[in-house]
Amino acid sequence: MNTHTLDLDSAVIATRAEVAELHAELVRYGLVAWTGGNISGRVPGHELMVIKPSGVSYDNLTPENMILCTLDGVVVAGTLGSENSPSSDTAAHAYVYRNMPEVGGVVHTHSTYAVAWAARGEPIPCVITAMADEFGGDVPIGPFAIIGDDSIGKGIVETLTGHRSRAVLMQNHGPFTIGRDASDAVKAAVMLEDVARTVHVARSGGELVSIPQDRIDSLFHRYQHVYGQH
Numbered sequence: 057m058n059t060h061t062l063d064l065d066s067a068v069i070a071t072r073a074e075v076a077e078l079h080a081e082l083v084r085y086g087l088v089a090w091t092g093g094n095i096s097g098r099v100p101g102h103e104l105m106v107i108k109p110s111g112v113s114y115d116n117l118t119p120e121n122m123i124l125c126t127l128d129g130v131v132v133a134g135t136l137g138s139e140n141s142p143s144s145d146t147a148a149h150a151y152v153y154r155n156m157p158e159v160g161g162v163v164h165t166h167s168t169y170a171v172a173w174a175a176r177g178e179p180i181p182c183v184i185t186a187m188a189d190e191f192g193g194d195v196p197i198g199p200f201a202i203i204g205d206d207s208i209g210k211g212i213v214e215t216l217t218g219h220r221s222r223a224v225l226m227q228n229h230g231p232f233t234i235g236r237d238a239s240d241a242v243k244a245a246v247m248l249e250d251v252a253r254t255v256h257v258a259r260s261g262g263e264l265v266s267i268p269q270d271r272i273d274s275l276f277h278r279y280q281h282v283y284g285q286h
Contacts, residue, residue, distance in 0.1 A: 151209025192220030
């Protein structure tokens with residue numbers, strides 16, 4: 057067995073383990089119900105992705121039943137593959153990876169408050185500093201698209217290209233988040249639901265107070281480049 061094969065095997069095993077483990081975070085933060093929602097991760101150094109199997113209970117997810125696919129959404133068979141069918145959102149995730157090479161992870165949830173904004177077809181306005189920090193402005197609305205082909209993926213890419221937000225609310229559907237890896241995309245999904253809930257509650261109590269754009273820019277820069285450990 058050559059070095060390239062060993063590297064591929066190791067990368068796939070690590071990605072499957074990470075993606076399987078991260079699904080527990082969606083449950084822990086109350087972002088999904090039943091078997092809805094999914095996480096995928098790009099296999100580093102290879103034109104491959106790992107994604108959740110379709111319709112499998114979160115309690116039954118393991119590294120072994122994560123699905124390995126090409127970036128065209130085609131399931132990889134054989135010793136590296138799984139016998140399960142991939143998520144119904146596979147084509148959308150694959151489209152994002154093909155067209156946004158900087159993205160290493162994609163998450164889709166049905167979190168309550170984010171879906172409520174999507175149901176209204178309304179962006180979440182950047183009126184709290186946590187939004188400025190994490191998303192750099194409003195969380196935008198993406199177009200209505202049908203599940204099953206790459207229409208959702210096209211909407212995600214078109215909406216987020218050139219946008220600082222790592223989250224998009226697909227109209228009448230729900231949120232998708234992206235990140236430099238799967239863990240980063242999960243963090244964005246958690247933070248998205250938090251700000252969606254807070255801004256919803258704030259607006260129910262009265263008029264929202266906007267943050268000046270220069271302050272949003274400053275907050276975003278500080279959080280992305282100064283805050284935390286480097």
